[in-house]
């Protein structure tokens with residue numbers, strides 16, 4: 029069962045209730061304007077934020093919970109991994125702090141405790157503890173206008189298309205997150221383009237982990253292949269030298 | 281002071297600075313000494329120390345492969361140097377990792393938590409295994425100096441070939457998987473560097489430059505200790521590097537051509553300039569210098585070619601792992617402290633290298649006749665080429681002093697402000713938006729209230745007053761809302777004027793409108809306010825539970841008074857005055873109001889707008 033969040037930008041009034049709920053449920057401390065923040069409101073203490081766009085457009089940013097998450101495929105210790113609900117969660121006790129996940133994530137979501145001597149990676153976990161017990165995430169529960177809702181991914185995609193078709197021209201004819209990077213569990217419908225949610229244009233709809241898959245599959249063959257080739261060479265060289273010596277011996 | 285003394289003093293200074301920085305980093309966190317940020321999670325510690333360090337350590341496996349697998353005995357004399365350089369390269373990469381990882385004490389965790397899809401998982405396994413292999417490969421050298429562990433030494437020497445094979449297999453895997461690391465960032469890495477062939481490019485370039493690093497190392501020792509370099513074998517070794525560099529160039533450019541990226545090289549962007557510099561350093565200069573036989577056999581030609589290739593490869597790795605991996609909007613430049621650590625690690629590695637050169641027999645190259653310049657290499661035995669005894673006491677004292685001084689200097693240089701503020705940016709305080717008086721219109725209906733900022737500052741305690749409203753624990757730096765102090769204006773109230781409701785001069789409502797006729801007339805059984813005054817409640821408060829509470833002052837203002845006044849003024853043109861400010865604001869104006877405010881409030885508005893938007897405009901100018 030793949031759970032998802034659908035955010036309808038046209039319904040969001042920018043009240044920050046989701047942000048406040050997220051902070052409360054995760055017990056995050058107050059934020060300060062750290063030098064190491066990006067200007068999108070996300071931080072180690074803010075797992076979701078509202079990005080304000082012209083004409084009273086408020087766009088909630090959070091981890092997209094990719095179906096084939098680049099962060100999880102990058103993490104060397106599987107500290108980030110996907111649950112059966114399609115949620116990408118973080119187990120801090122495994123993390124070694126390499127921050128490869130931050131490099132890999134196409135949406136620039138994971139943030140870091142730069143000011144702490146014992147730092148961890150910080151990102152939305154779709155309130156896994158709540159979802160596991162059949163509840164909905166704090167942010168969707170808090171939204172007063174149902175701009176952001178929680179449900180099964182299939183149903184939410186159907187709902188999104190229904191809304192788009194219902195009033196033609198109201199939305200851009202696209203469910204953001206349906207196909208990008210192989211599909212994400214956090215979906216958006218909107219009347220403005222949401223390309224800015226990833227700060228670099230993501231080419232195509234191919235899941236990023238697929239780019240490394242071929243190379244990773246070649247690992248063991250390479251290992252033994254190199255060994256075999258080297259062994260073969262060694263044997264050839266030895267043999268040639270032996271023959272040479274024998275020749276010299278018979279001549280001398 | 282001879283050149284060795286100067287060189288060593290510089291090295292110890294850099295190490296001292298690096299250690300001071302590293303200690304600060306462990307106490308106060310990465311943010312205290314580095315410019316790493318959410319948009320640039322990897323800086324020069326990864327981009328200049330870890331990734332290039334490993335690439336440049338490739339000499340170990342390449343040279344041992346040539347010697348032990350391909351049986352080219354003429355290079356045998358460089359085997360120990362090559363292994364030592366590789367070992368130190370990996371060791372310094374590992375040291376850099378310890379400083380730059382968030383949780384370095386857990387660096388071994390890939391051993392227990394497996395993740396086969398991660399290139400970094402593979403890299404970390406390979407680093408750990410190869411460090412072990414290199415240690416075993418090198419161990420016989422120091423063991424030679426003592427009679428202990430003779431059995432171990434014999435065992436290691438006997439199975440050397442196994443270690444060499446393991447080293448080659450692990451290295452090939454791991455040099456290439458360093459390239460795999462960056463396959464996952466097609467959208468971030470600049471197209472001139474991104475290529476599906478990155479793993480192969482990484483491997484081939486490491487194989488090419490590896491032997492050149494060894495040659496450079498040999499040349500440096502020769503220079504430092506006034507030894508005679510054997511140019512013939514060195515040039516032969518360089519020729520091997522030359523061939524692989526050509527292959528690397530072909531792969532790189534064919535890759536670019538196939539993907540149609542060739543025009544980008546000359547598009548004039550700064551990236552293309554960096555690319556051209558990189559290509560010149562790693563391909564053009566070495567290929568020219570090593571390709572021409574005469575230059576290859578000259579010491580200067582060899583040295584320049586190797587140096588250029590080493591710098592070029594370092595630049596290539598730094599570009600891929602950092603410079604060209606940046607996202608728009610990140611303005612990363614390393615702090616001086618990051619540079620301290622990067623340099624200090626290299627310096628530390630060189631110190632260990634020199635120590636090994638001086639104390640162990642890793643060397644069988646002839647000395648220049650020391651009698652010509654006796655002061656430069658006084659402690660080497662002419663016959664055995666071995667360093668005679670450890671450095672004198674004066675030397676130890678000297679370098680300890682240098683280290684201690686630079687260590688102290690490092691601490692003195694640490695960024696106090698940054699450590700204290702923990703990376704919090706300083707904000708310049710600005711005047712309240714719109715001057716001293718704000719027009720607050722919470723629900724955007726152009727009716728609002730005036731907020732006198734100056735008066736709040738005065739009454740809340742001047743300078744100390746700022747934080748009472750402007751604290752930043754609400755997302756995106758929201759200030760306290762009015763309701764946080766003036767809460768009584770917002771809370772529902774249970775004031776109920778019973779007499780007024782019943783009085784013929786008031787609402788004049790019969791008893792049983794509210795009270796059930798047969799029941800005792802009590803508050804508990806009476807109708808609730810909302811049963812009659814449903815229009816007093818704002819839409820989103822429609823679900824307030826049944827209580828005896830009347831709406832708050834704010835809700836009453838917004839819905840009861842204002843809306844009603846407005847509607848009636850519109851419905852009945854003779855009652856326009858109903859919607860004008862003086863309709864309610866009859867009393868004397870509070871004396872804190874500024875003159876223009878008073879005017880605004882006492883002047884009958886031209887239409888039925890209660891708080892003319894003119895106020896707003898005046899104030900925001």
Ligand code: SF4
Nearest residue numbers: 091092093094099133
């Ligand atoms: S958006 Fe980024 S952090 Fe979230 S699941 Fe996808 S790759 Fe991971």
Ligand code: SF4
Nearest residue numbers: 103123124126127129
């Ligand atoms: S920083 Fe932690 S969670 Fe991220 S990739 Fe490294 S080990 Fe995994």
Ligand code: SF4
Nearest residue numbers: 050152154155165167
């Ligand atoms: S799902 Fe939970 S963790 Fe994620 S943004 Fe919403 S409240 Fe925060």
